[in-house]
Amino acid sequence: MIDWLISRRHCKKDYQKSIDMIRNKIRLAIQDMPQIDEVHELLQRNVFDYYVCKRIIEILKNTDKNSKNIFGQYTSKRFQDWQEICKYYEKDNVYLAEDAQTLIRNVNYEIPSLKKCQSKYEQQISDLERSIENSRKQSKNFLNEYYANCKKLAINGNDIREELYSQLEILPEKMSILADQIPSLISVCNYYKSFIHFV
Structure with missing residues (x-):
C-alpha cells in the first residue's frame, strides 16, 4: 500500500x-x-x-x-x-x-x-462451560446424598442443628419404650443361659 x-x-x-x-x-x-x-x-x-x-x-x-x-x-x-x-x-x-x-x-x-x-478465549469459555456443567451434576449428586442422609436421621435438612436438637426431646420417650420391652427379653436371656450351660 x-x-x-x-x-x-x-x-x-x-x-x-x-x-x-x-x-x-x-x-x-x-x-x-x-x-x-x-x-x-x-x-x-x-x-x-x-x-x-x-x-x-x-x-x-x-x-x-x-x-x-x-x-x-x-x-x-x-x-x-x-x-x-x-x-x-x-x-x-x-x-x-x-x-x-x-x-x-x-x-x-x-x-x-x-x-x-x-x-484462546473461546476455548477457555468452552472449558468453563464444561466445568460448570460438571459442577452442577456434582452439586445435584451431593444434594441427593445429603437428603438421603437426612432421611436416615428422620430430619428434613432445612436446619440441621435445630432438627437434631429436636430429636433429643423424643429420646426419653424412645428410651421408655425400649425399657418397657426389656421384660419380654427375659425368656430369651434364660434360653441363652441354658444353652451356654448345656454346651
Missing part, C-alpha cells in the same frame, strides 16, 4: 523521516496540555496520529479561545504547536503514509493476534 502511494506520488519515499520528526514534536507538545477529561483520556491512550492531533486542535479551540488576536488567529503557543504538527502531517500527505503503516501492521500482526486471542 505504501509503495502504491509512493508510486502514485501521493507520498515521498522519505516519509519515515517526516513521521519521526512529527512524533518528536508531539512528544514535546504533550508536555503542555489543558487539564480536561478528554485530553486526559487521549494522553492515557498514548496513540497519537493525524486524527488525534486534529481532535486536540478542536479541543484547544475551546480551551484557548481567549488567546485570539484581533485577526481571529490563536496566539496560544500550544495551539500553534499542534497546528504546526497537523501541517507537517498534511505536507506531502505524510498522514496517508502513517495510515498505511498502521493498516499494514493491523493486517499482518494485530488482527492475527486478536484472532489467536479470540480462539
